[in-house]
Amino acid sequence: MEFLDKVLDIALDALIDTAKMLPFLFAVYILIEALEHKASDRFSRALRKLGPFGSVGGAILGCVPQCGFSVAVSNLYSGRLVSLGTLIAVYVATSDEAIPILLSNPQSASSVLSLIAAKLVIAVVAGLLIDGVIKLAHRKGNLSEKPYADLCENCGCEEHGILYSAIKHTVQIFLFLLVVSFLLGAGIELLGEERLNRVLMTDSVFQPMIAALIGLIPNCAPSVILTNLYMNGSLSFGSVVAGLSTGAGLGLVVLYRTNKRLRDNIAITAVLYLIGAASGMIINLFM
Numbered sequence: 001m002e003f004l005d006k007v008l009d010i011a012l013d014a015l016i017d018t019a020k021m022l023p024f025l026f027a028v029y030i031l032i033e034a035l036e037h038k039a040s041d042r043f044s045r046a047l048r049k050l051g052p053f054g055s056v057g058g059a060i061l062g063c064v065p066q067c068g069f070s071v072a073v074s075n076l077y078s079g080r081l082v083s084l085g086t087l088i089a090v091y092v093a094t095s096d097e098a099i100p101i102l103l104s105n106p107q108s109a110s111s112v113l114s115l116i117a118a119k120l121v122i123a124v125v126a127g128l129l130i131d132g133v134i135k136l137a138h139r140k141g142n143l144s145e146k147p148y149a150d151l152c153e154n155c156g157c158e159e160h161g162i163l164y165s166a167i168k169h170t171v172q173i174f175l176f177l178l179v180v181s182f183l184l185g186a187g188i189e190l191l192g193e194e195r196l197n198r199v200l201m202t203d204s205v206f207q208p209m210i211a212a213l214i215g216l217i218p219n220c221a222p223s224v225i226l227t228n229l230y231m232n233g234s235l236s237f238g239s240v241v242a243g244l245s246t247g248a249g250l251g252l253v254v255l256y257r258t259n260k261r262l263r264d265n266i267a268i269t270a271v272l273y274l275i276g277a278a279s280g281m282i283i284n285l286f287m
Helices: 002-049 051-062 068-078 084-093 098-104 111-136 162-191 193-199 207-215 221-231 237-246 251-258 262-285
Strands: none
Touching: 002 098, 002 162, 051 068, 051 084, 051 111, 068 084, 068 251, 084 111, 084 237, 084 251, 084 262, 098 111, 098 221, 111 237, 111 262, 162 221, 207 221, 207 237, 207 262, 221 237, 237 262, 251 262
């Protein structure tokens, strides 16, 4: 009976905490869907026109909190239309669900600008450096090959309106947040905060390495989990930056599916992990 009471208490706390986020999530996703439906094609065309500064544009556009752009750029890279630096810049800058979740929590909303600024700087530096190294090595790389005729399949988003998409996304994330909040609460209750902190290497300079590894999971789940752990105080700022820098949403899944060069895909994944882990460790050293 005592066990059941604990489970009910954890579930009720998770429901209350998540319900508080609901109006904020809906407002944010209305804005996101409006941007994605109305401007995604223009974003892609503008990115292709930036040439050697594509990584700068990619980093800026990647800051828009949605994983759809990382998916689109993965297709463009596979089609030889954007550079490797641009691809990496978009992946690093992408924050998936982190920004809406932080904005939905007034106590953590102040972290949003710092998070965006950190990831933007890392994305621009990494993208320009990668493209610069490729150029110095006299390799034309991805852009030297003939683009594919058809890169992006119609996902069916256009047949639904902005309001429908925003409601659908809000409900999906709300339910997912509810489950994650419950599991985190149960995990903390079962493990205890001290043991959980040991697993996550709290206060360790190596914690960003674990966070960056979690971020590589190709789903919105890592960004939700990492952001919640950060808001709970279990992750440092450098660690959440590390995890969110490697978290490209479904971008990596699309890359592995559309880019037939497996070795290149593995190398891209490794480079993304190294950028995220190293950046997080450096940030923690100075904060």
